[in-house]
Amino acid sequence: MGFKRTKVGILGIGAIGSAISCLLKANTSLDLHFYNRTPKGTIKVLYNGIENEILVDDINNYNQELDWLIICLKEHQYNSATSTLLKLVRPHTKLVSIRNGLYHKEPLLEYTKEENILECIIDCPTQQKQDDIYQILRKPILTVPESRLARDFENLFQGENATIKQTFDFKTACWKKVCESATLGAILCLSGETCWVFQDDELLELYKTALKESIQVAIADGAKIEVDFIDKMIAKLLSYPPEKSSSMLTDRLNGKPIELDAKNGVIVERGKQNCIATPINDLFVKLLKKTNKKYFIL
Ligand SMILES: NC(=O)c1ccc[n+]([C@@H]2O[C@H](COP(=O)([O-])OP(=O)(O)OC[C@H]3O[C@@H](n4cnc5c(N)ncnc54)[C@H](OP(=O)(O)O)[C@@H]3O)[C@@H](O)[C@H]2O)c1
Incomplete structure (x- = not known):
């Protein structure tokens, strides 16, 4: 046979x-x-x-x-x-x-x-x-x-x-990935620039604050995020070459819909369900929805 x-x-x-x-x-x-x-x-x-x-x-x-x-x-x-x-x-x-x-x-x-x-x-x-x-x-x-x-x-x-x-603990793994990629993706997508922008202290601070907000939602939703997660993500971010992009920025530049619901959208949604305020992600979603408007009825 x-x-x-x-x-x-x-x-x-x-x-x-x-x-x-x-x-x-x-x-x-x-x-x-x-x-x-x-x-x-x-x-x-x-x-x-x-x-x-x-x-x-x-x-x-x-x-x-x-x-x-x-x-x-x-x-x-x-x-x-x-x-x-x-x-x-x-x-x-x-x-x-x-x-x-x-x-x-x-x-x-x-x-x-x-x-x-x-x-x-x-x-x-x-x-x-x-x-x-x-x-x-x-x-x-x-x-x-x-x-x-x-x-x-x-x-x-x-x-x-x-x-x-x-x-x-796959749920925690998913949440870590969502927090990381939604924060990086939203900042790059909205600035229209690659990772070189994190040489600017203000944008690095925005990354930290937005990541912290997302982590609070993740923890409230049952994810187990270690205390040094933000430090690890900052170290990873700073190790990227200045020209590194994100799939959200690439999609925007290519005129394609960005993956908003699976990223910042889910942070906002789960934040609401768990009574955690998400002002930064709310703003990210409000602005990024506009770039998706031509593809979806939101
Ligand atoms: N890109 C990264 O570096 C990266 C890293 C980690 C995780 N991810 C995640 O991995 C997932 C996939 O992302 P990606 O970057 O690979 O996306 P992508 O580059 O947009 O690829 C999606 C592919 O699916 C095809 N497609 C779309 N709708 C289809 C349909 N109905 N039937 C058949 N094919 C269809 C598209 O075809 P067309 O050629 O017609 O557009 C495209 O080739 C996302 O959740 C993303 O967040 C991505």
Whole structure:
């Protein structure tokens, strides 16, 4: 009997979908299939100084019986993917949702059983360079809740090109990521500038104050944030190259909707529910909603 390769679909071939495709390509026992709104012929990723090019000759083939479907969409893109998910998700297909925000499973429960869904957050600073090349700036860290599904997911990755972390407290991990990316993203998106702006003491102070506000909401919502988290985030921020962007700024500059509900929006919403005032995030949301107005009715 022939060896059957594991069929893995990747839905959403943007920054993160391209990075994941590049990481999984190293495992030759996988049969990869790609799904994207705009058809693509190649995926190009620059990682560790090496340019990887993956030829995509069979994009959006819905006839595949996928063992895994790895969803690399932003929260606001899930609604538009309903018909694709209905075609691709079979009773045995395991779903992995890689995105920012909280409560990843909720939008997927209409397609499969809860035990087939693995939530995942990724720390993978990625920049789009010219010609659709995505550059991975640091070794990606994928964080998933500890489970048997998580162990099976970890086995899809080979070698040392990514770190898969299993955690017993996924909620805290999600909140830390939301606090970090919403604060950095809002300041860069509103200033229209990259990380060089944090050389200005006033903006560094704004980062600290906004982060503190978000952390208060996270703690009230049940996250366990360590006392030196702000210091760690400042050290990380100051280690970034001045030209580092954020996905919110990139989306704004590219004329695409920004991921507001999954970031500052969820901080404001959870703040209200937990009676924590969020004046800075309220202001961020009020201003950033305007940039999204042309895409959504808010
Ligand atoms: N970028 C980063 O460095 C980074 C880092 C950490 C975490 N994240 C998180 O990872 C998640 C994914 O972000 P991203 O930066 O990869 O987003 P992205 O670059 O915007 O990629 C999304 C991709 O999904 C495709 N898409 C959108 N709607 C679709 C649909 N209905 N059917 C099929 N394909 C569809 C888009 O296609 P088109 O080509 O047609 O636009 C695009 O290629 C987000 O939650 C983000 O916050 C990102």
